[in-house]
């Protein structure tokens with residue numbers, strides 16, 4: 001049932017939508033359900049309902065098209081080479097030793113997003129004060145003189161007595177935006193604490209001994225590195241080229257939250273771009289631009305999308321470790337006015353291939369067929385969350401509107417809308433239904449469309465508004481007389497009369513207009 005518009009929701013029009021309302025709509029209309037709901041749910045797991053899976057598949061297919069089916073035109077005017085892959089979720093456990101995912105760490109760690117340094121959460125102290133908008137953090141062994149020096153550098157009163165020394169473990173993650181990490185000068189770069197070993201494990205075979213232990217992959221990327229040589233040997237690709245993969249990843253997140261933003265089972269869309277080490281900057285810039293264009297082309301047009309490309313001043317941090325990661329971030333309702341990562345474009349250097357070469361004792365070098373130069377390619381990796389992308393698309397589309405019975409509609413870009421049109425007989429009368437069915441049978445060959453007969457027409461419009469269907473075609477008495485239908489636009493609620501035999505052309509034209 002659609003909810004009537006309340007005074008509060010009217011007031012909040014044009015402001016950040018409330019996550020509660022978004023989650024409720026997703027459940028009510030069949031986008032996302034809590035997993036195992038009838039048993040009380042299970043924290044960090046979600047199921048995608050009839051419309052959610054369509055939306056997710058549309059995003060997945062558009063990504064695959066951009067990456068594999070029709071990859072973009074490269075800087076030299078030729079299409080770049082990318083091939084697809086679907087690797088196993090469970091691999092030889094040595095994979096995760098080589099990649100560094102199975103480590104000796106089991107304490108919660110925080111990462112600095114700017115420097116890529118990692119700290120034990122319980123080893124950091126923070127100087128807090130009600131009056132200060134920045135709270136400097138230090139290693140617990142930092143000398144007072146070192147602390148005073150840093151405070152001066154930050155332009156803050158250098159009298160330590162004005163602050164309270166608190167261990168980071170005692171602070172709530174919601175206050176992290178204020179914290180200035182130990183090796184930076186601006187607040188907000190520390191991530192929330194993560195259990196370093198966040199992989200789910202299982203046992204392969206009948207015996208559940210330590211030797212049979214295996215892991216559910218925490219990222220799709222490693223399956224690509226494991227198959228890099230197979231792909232080189234079996235296809236016609238040459239460096240630079242990419243391998244793309246979409247699939248499930250599993251992380252035993254310490255605090256799964258914010259609906260499907262941070263879950264324990266999720267889907268990733270990752271592409272590893274193998275190139276010569278001298279060309280990493282060129283390709284990093286190329287992929288950063290292409291990936292930004294992609295998100296814009298499917299509707300994330302507004303100022304809710306930002307690109308946090310690391311500035312030259314930050315590059316020095318990566319002098320040894322490479323170019324680091326540039327992010328494409330979205331302003332989710334729960335991060336506003338801040339932003340949350342949607343996709344990272346990382347320079348992984350030659351780290352993964354070198355590690356797998358060492359651990360597997362298999363040569364993973366590339367020999368340039370022209371120059372005969374032998375090298376381990378460097379990797380630029382655009383890594384996006386498919387399920388997190390679905391959330392960004394839903395948040396972006398969610399549009400409160402007090403002037404319609406549903407009080408809200410989803411303004412989906414036509415390319416991702418789960419249903420492109422609905423065919424609605426005005427009444428369930430005999431003479432409306434057969435013609436509506438005929439139109440539906442013709443249109444469904446070309447578009448994902450709905451035939452909806454039940455309930456009064458107002459309720460059916462409300463439903464289509466809430467699931468983000470761009471057009472409703474209504475069959476009434478006049479339709480049988482003169483071969484026309486009413487078309488109602490989702491965004492404007494404007495109604496026009498058009499001939500039935502022009503519906504397909506009409507949709508094509510109008511969807512192109514909406515796509516901009």
Ligand code: ATP
Nearest residue numbers: 253261262263266268341342343344383384385388
């Ligand atoms: P975060 O900092 O949010 O934990 P990350 O930097 O660890 O993410 P990557 O390892 O770079 O993420 O993974 C690539 C993408 O996968 C992220 O940009 C995000 O969209 C998605 N992703 C990562 N972890 C999760 C999760 N727990 N739930 C849903 N999506 C996720």
